[in-house]
Amino acid sequence: MTAAPRTLLDKLWAAHEILRREDGVSLLWVDRHLVHEGSHHAFAKLAARGLPVAEPDLTFAVVDHYAPTRARAQTADPQVRRMIETLRRNAQDHGLRLFDLMDPGQGIVHVIAPEQGLTLPGLLINCGDSHTSTHGAFGALGFGIGATEVAHVLATQTVWQRKPKAMRITVEGTLGPSVTAKDMALHWISQLGTGGAQGHAVEYAGSAVRGLSMEGRMTLCNLSIEGGARFGMVAPDGVTFDYLAGRAHAPSGDAWDRACEDWAKLASDPQASFDNEVVIDAAQIAPTVTWGTSPDQALPVSAQIPDPGRIDPAKADAARAALDYMGLKPGQALQGTPIDQVFIGSCTNGRIEDLRAAAAVLAGRKAQVPGMVSPGSAQVKSQAEAEGLDRIFTEAGLDWVESGCSMCVGMNGDLVARDKRCASSTNRNFRGRQGPGARTHLMSPAMVAAAAVTGTITDVRPLLSGRHP
Amino acid sequence: MAGWTVHTGTAVALPLANVDTDQLIPARFMSAPRSEGYGSFLLHDTRRDEDGALRPDFPLNRHPEANIMITRENFGSGSSREAAVYALIDAGFRAVIAPAFGDIFASNAVNNGLLPARLTPEACAQIEQMLGDGTAQARIDLDQSTLTIGAQDFAFDLDASWRIKLINGWDDIDLTRQHAAQIAQFRNNRSQAAPWAWPGEVD
Numbered sequence: 001m002t003a004a005p006r007t008l009l010d011k012l013w014a015a016h017e018i019l020r021r022e023d024g025v026s027l028l029w030v031d032r033h034l035v036h037e038g039s040h041h042a043f044a045k046l047a048a049r050g051l052p053v054a055e056p057d058l059t060f061a062v063v064d065h066y067a068p069t070r071a072r073a074q075t076a077d078p079q080v081r082r083m084i085e086t087l088r089r090n091a092q093d094h095g096l097r098l099f100d101l102m103d104p105g106q107g108i109v110h111v112i113a114p115e116q117g118l119t120l121p122g123l124l125i126n127c128g129d130s131h132t133s134t135h136g137a138f139g140a141l142g143f144g145i146g147a148t149e150v151a152h153v154l155a156t157q158t159v160w161q162r163k164p165k166a167m168r169i170t171v172e173g174t175l176g177p178s179v180t181a182k183d184m185a186l187h188w189i190s191q192l193g194t195g196g197a198q199g200h201a202v203e204y205a206g207s208a209v210r211g212l213s214m215e216g217r218m219t220l221c222n223l224s225i226e227g228g229a230r231f232g233m234v235a236p237d238g239v240t241f242d243y244l245a246g247r248a249h250a251p252s253g254d255a256w257d258r259a260c261e262d263w264a265k266l267a268s269d270p271q272a273s274f275d276n277e278v279v280i281d282a283a284q285i286a287p288t289v290t291w292g293t294s295p296d297q298a299l300p301v302s303a304q305i306p307d308p309g310r311i312d313p314a315k316a317d318a319a320r321a322a323l324d325y326m327g328l329k330p331g332q333a334l335q336g337t338p339i340d341q342v343f344i345g346s347c348t349n350g351r352i353e354d355l356r357a358a359a360a361v362l363a364g365r366k367a368q369v370p371g372m373v374s375p376g377s378a379q380v381k382s383q384a385e386a387e388g389l390d391r392i393f394t395e396a397g398l399d400w401v402e403s404g405c406s407m408c409v410g411m412n413g414d415l416v417a418r419d420k421r422c423a424s425s426t427n428r429n430f431r432g433r434q435g436p437g438a439r440t441h442l443m444s445p446a447m448v449a450a451a452a453v454t455g456t457i458t459d460v461r462p463l464l465s466g467r468h469p
Numbered sequence: 470m471a472g473w474t475v476h477t478g479t480a481v482a483l484p485l486a487n488v489d490t491d492q493l494i495p496a497r498f499m500s501a502p503r504s505e506g507y508g509s510f511l512l513h514d515t516r517r518d519e520d521g522a523l524r525p526d527f528p529l530n531r532h533p534e535a536n537i538m539i540t541r542e543n544f545g546s547g548s549s550r551e552a553a554v555y556a557l558i559d560a561g562f563r564a565v566i567a568p569a570f571g572d573i574f575a576s577n578a579v580n581n582g583l584l585p586a587r588l589t590p591e592a593c594a595q596i597e598q599m600l601g602d603g604t605a606q607a608r609i610d611l612d613q614s615t616l617t618i619g620a621q622d623f624a625f626d627l628d629a630s631w632r633i634k635l636i637n638g639w640d641d642i643d644l645t646r647q648h649a650a651q652i653a654q655f656r657n658n659r660s661q662a663a664p665w666a667w668p669g670e671v672d
C-alpha cells in the first residue's frame with residue numbers, strides 16, 4: 001500500500017466525481033437534493049425549458065422558510081400562501097416527496113433530512129440554502145447552491161464545482177460547563193473572520209469535536225458558512241452511526257452493516273496534509289455573544305464592546321457602523337445590555353438538545369421579556385412535549401409555536417420590530433435579517449434562556465450552578 | 470444568457486464592507502416572480518429611510534445610471550439567495566469589483582452574466598478615492614482581465630472557467646447534457662459500489 005494519504009474531502013470528492021474538465025472544474029453526482037419554497041426560481045427555469053426532474057426519488061421538498069408558526073391550517077397572508085402552494089404544485093408535478101405543513105416529518109430542511117435518515121455519511125447533498133453545510137456533520141459533502149445551480153441539479157442530478165482547498169480546525173481538550181458547539185463556532189469565526197475559511201472545506205477534528213453529540217456537530221458545521229466556508233465536515237464515528245440506526249430512510253439489515261463498514265473508512269488518513277490548519281484549545285472558549293452586524297463581531301460574554309478607535313484600522317469603519325446600527329457604545333460591558341425579546345429556534349439551534357439546554361435554565365423561572373420558542377421540526381416538537389419542555393417554556397412566559405425557519409429570517413412574518421434588541425439562537429446578525437432595523441445578538445440556546453430570565457445579556461453559568469446542564 | 474467580452478460603462482463606489490445578501494435584497498421581496506423585475510429591491514432598506522423615501526446621499530441614489538460597482542471586503546456573503554444577483558442585474562449592473570466575495574454569491578453572479586472581479590484592497594481603495602462621491606467612465610475587458618478607469622489599468626482576478634463562461638454566456642444545463650452517457654454510467658457504478666446511497670424505502 002503506497003497510495004498517497006488522503007483527506008476526508010479527497011475521499012468524498014473522488015467518490016462523486018464524474019469527470020474533471022481541463023480547467024479543473026469537476027462534474028459531481030448529487031445523492032440528495034433538498035428543495036423548499038425558495039426554490040421557485042429554479043422550478044421556473046426548469047419549466048421554461050420543459051425539462052423533467054432527473055431523479056425525483058433523490059429529490060425531497062419541504063415547507064420551512066415560509067411555514068406559519070401559528071394557526072398554520074388557515075394561513076391568512078396571501079404571499080405566504082402563494083409560496084407554499086407553488087412548492088406543492090411543483091412537488092406534485094414532478095412526483096417529489098413533500099414534507100408539507102401538517103406532515104409529522106415537517107420541519108427545517110437541515111433538521112429533518114438527518115432526522116429522516118436522508119442525510120448519511122458519504123453522500124453529496126445540495127440545497128438552495130447556504131446552511132447546507134450542516135449535513136457535513138455526518139461525514140458528507142453538503143453545500144449550498146444558488147437558483148441556477150438548483151435548476152441544474154433538478155435537470156441533471158449533477159453539479160459543477162471546483163474542488164475547494166482543505167482546512168482542518170482541531171479543537172482539543174474539554175469544553176467548560178455551558179460552553180457549546182455554538183460557542184466553538186462563534187469563537188473560531190471571531191478569531192479568523194468571516195473570510196477566514198473562504199475557498200476551503202473545513203474538517204472539524206480533535207477531542208472536543210469528537211465529544212460533541214450529532215446535534216452539536218450539526219451546529220458547528222451549520223455555522224461554517226459564516227466563516228466563509230461552503231463546506232463543514234466531521235468524520236463519521238460511533239456517535240454518527242448510533243444517531244442514524246433505525247431512522248426512516250437509513251439503510252437497514254445487511255445494507256446497514258455494509259454501509260457502516262464503508263462509512264468507517266471515511267476519515268482523513270493520519271498523514272494527510274491540509275492547506276490550512278488551525279488548532280484551538282477548548283478550555284479557552286467562553287460563552288460567546290455577537291455585538292455587531294457580522295458573525296465575526298463576537299466576544300466572550302464577559303468582554304467589553306470594542307472601541308473602533310483602538311482596533312485594527314481595517315476593521316474600524318465596519319465596527320463603527322455596526323455599533324451605530326446596534327445602538328451600542330464602545331467600551332460598554334456586553335453583559336447587562338438590556339434586551340427586548342428572545343428567540344430560540346432555527347437550523348442552527350432548534351434541535352432537541354438545544355431545547356433541553358434552554359429549558360434547564362428556564363425551569364421554575366420567569367422570562368422578563370417576551371419571546372418565542374420554535375422547534376426545528378415537528379418531531380423535535382413532539383419529543384419536547386413528551387419531555388415536558390413545552391410547559392417549562394410556557395410557564396416561563398414564552399410562546400411555544402410550530403416549527404419552521406420563523407424568526408431566523410422572518411419570511412413567514414415572525415419579525416423583530418425596528419430598534420428592538422433580540423437575543424437569538426440563530427446564525428445571522430446581519431442588518432435587517434430579523435426585520436428592518438432589528439438588532440440581533442447571536443448566542444447559544446442556554447445563553448438566550450439566561451437573557452430571557454434576566455432581561456439582559458448575561459453569563460448563563462451562574463444561573464446553572466447547582467442545576468443540571 | 471448572452472455572453473459579453475467588453476463592457477464600457479459608469480463606475481460608482483459603494484464604500485461599505487460586509488454587504489451581505491440579506492442587505493442586497495431583504496427576504497420579504499423574494500417571493501416576487503422574476504418577470505416583475507428585481508431592480509427596485511436592490512439594497513432596499515439601506516438606500517431608503519424609515520419612511521421608505523430614498524436617501525439623497527446614498528451613492529446608488531445619486532447615480533442611478535451607474536452599472537459598475539466598486540466596493541469593499543466580503544461582498545455578497547451570507548445567504549445563497551440568487552435574488553441578490555437578480556437585483557443587481559435588474560438595476561443595470563454588469564460588474565462588481567471588490568477585494569473578496571461570498572463564494573455562493575460569486576458563482577450565482579457568473580451564472581447570470583454579472584462579473585465578480587477581485588482586486589486587492591489597496592487597488593479598490595485607490596479607485597474608491599478616484600471616484601469619491603462621483604462617477605467615472607470605466608471599461609472592462611474580460612479577455613485581458615482588466616478594468617480601465619481614466620488612464621489607469623487594473624488587472625483583476627477571475628477564475629479562468631468563470632471568464633470563459635461569462636464570455637460565451639454558456640448555460641451549464643446544455644453543456645452537462647452532452648455528458649449524459651457518462652453520467653448514466655457513473656450512476657450505474659455508484660448504485661453497485663454504494664447501494665446505501667439510495668434512500669431506504671419507508672414501510
Ligand code: SF4
Nearest residue numbers: 131346347405408409
Ligand atoms: S432556519 Fe434560518 S438559516 Fe436555517 S434554513 Fe431556515 S432561514 Fe436558513
